[in-house]
Amino acid sequence: MSILITGVAGFIGSNLARAFLCKGKKVIGLDNLCRGTLSNIGDLLALPDFRFQRVNISNLNEYRNALNSILGGCTVTEVWHMAANSNIPAGVNDAGVDLRDTFMTTFNTLEIMKELKISTIAFASSSAIYGDLGGAKLVEDIGPLFPASNYGAMKLASEAAISAAVESFIDKAYFFRFPNVIGVPATHGVMLDFIRKLKVTPDNLVVLGDGTQQKCYLHVEELIDAMLFIREKSSDRRNYFNIGADDEGVTVKYIAEQIVKTVSPEASISYGIGNKGWVGDVPKFSYSIRKLHNLGWKPKLSSAQAVAHAVKQIALQEIDSTVC
């Protein structure tokens, strides 16, 4: 009896695998190691309850063959599908990236679940499915859903495909919609970008946009806690929840300042123009987590606290990686 995690070597997948293993579960992990890295799961590879296979799950045959070779009599009881493109601007430039890595990975996961009769899926969806609703409070039932990025589009497409499968051969689906998640192992995102920029030019940090873009941030430790909580407490056929900080978020300016303070206190900060970082990026939005509150879960950290915590962790990670 195992849990299958796709994208297991990525930022969220690796934290999730660790959490399940700590609870005594058996985990089968898949990853193509394009964005995820073996170092993210280095401590897990030796554990008897963890099996890992490198595979490109956007190819159904490879997916099926990899699973066959690794299962060895194990039964998969549920899939936690975390694999996706995480480079949103790359997906804006080339729609094929999110088609392949964000959507086809989901489509193929559903095909595999049908073949292996796996009845439960937990899916890493995204606040990006909501698009730019002009500052409206983003409750789970809001519409219309017009994503602004191919990433958001292919996350919504994934939700839709899972929803249709629930009508047909899946018993239960969990849709976790979260905005920016931060922490370690950081593989992408604005904080890692800033820290790496400061490594190259320690006296000045160049910020895309005017720094007023405001978002809420959730620490990955809290995200994992919330997902496991929802999995345990909610048992509709389609369980869909926003997960996020319980506030209006912090600005890019705040993040830049936190990072400069921690990493390179003498550096100046240069801002650009406009409050969109790149095409498909959604400026300030207000994220409702009332539904999750009502289920009984609240984050312990504010967006500002999560950022402060993660800045220290990522700075340390980057120092370590330089030493290596």
Place this chain on the structure above:
Amino acid sequence: MSILITGVAGFIGSNLARAFLCKGKKVIGLDNLCRGTLSNIGDLLALPDFRFQRVNISNLNEYRNALNSILGGCTVTEVWHMAANSNIPAGVNDAGVDLRDTFMTTFNTLEIMKELKISTIAFASSSAIYGDLGGAKLVEDIGPLFPASNYGAMKLASEAAISAAVESFIDKAYFFRFPNVIGVPATHGVMLDFIRKLKVTPDNLVVLGDGTQQKCYLHVEELIDAMLFIREKSSDRRNYFNIGADDEGVTVKYIAEQIVKTVSPEASISYGIGNKGWVGDVPKFSYSIRKLHNLGWKPKLSSAQAVAHAVKQIALQEIDSTVC
């Protein structure tokens, strides 16, 4: 200056092409002729303003090559993307059908538009994107969007991909969401099924489900009129409208009775159990067309009138096809 219509040999595409040609527009039509037929556009093929190419647009290279060979110096000003799988149960049994024919045709159309710098797309979406919202009035901004069929899922996925493209390289998109459309040339649907069943067993019509399933029906002549009206009158970047009859619809029982009366008056009707015809079918729903009213368009026919009109047309079509 031409209009490109995908799925031009299908039920809606062929009517749309005829409408544009009547208005003096030049039309380039593509179709793979899997569900559409040449006979649907037989009267158009000789017209100098109409060019047709058989091609499988779910393959991007074939799509590109076909367009290159047919364009001959023409500029495409807008795309009316009507190509899709129309056999919803087939897509429930094999998710690959709607992936290929309903979604990849859209994805590739967007790629082509990017390459050829075509800035406007009009898309045949569907009421199926709304899924089963338990009888709630289906206004355009309703949520959550959890489709019950792969057809609905891949229509929603298409809307999402188009929405992301609007953020990036497309100026204007039209999303026409319609429920069951009826009329000729009928290629699929409950009315054609019933008429063909009665051809085989003229004394009895077997109906899936208990006949209480209720839907609104729009005649294709009215659909075309509404789409052209919206294209002319609405000029947001994302224009999304329900199009439908202005009533609560009619039951399957009503349709069965109309057809028996017209085609085989002595036949009895046998009903099944339950009010879902097949997995992914959504029972009675209430469809709001207030937004379209406010724009200034109303259907002339009720669902019942549209059904009565279409029954006669389809019965005639089927007699003609038998003679041929």
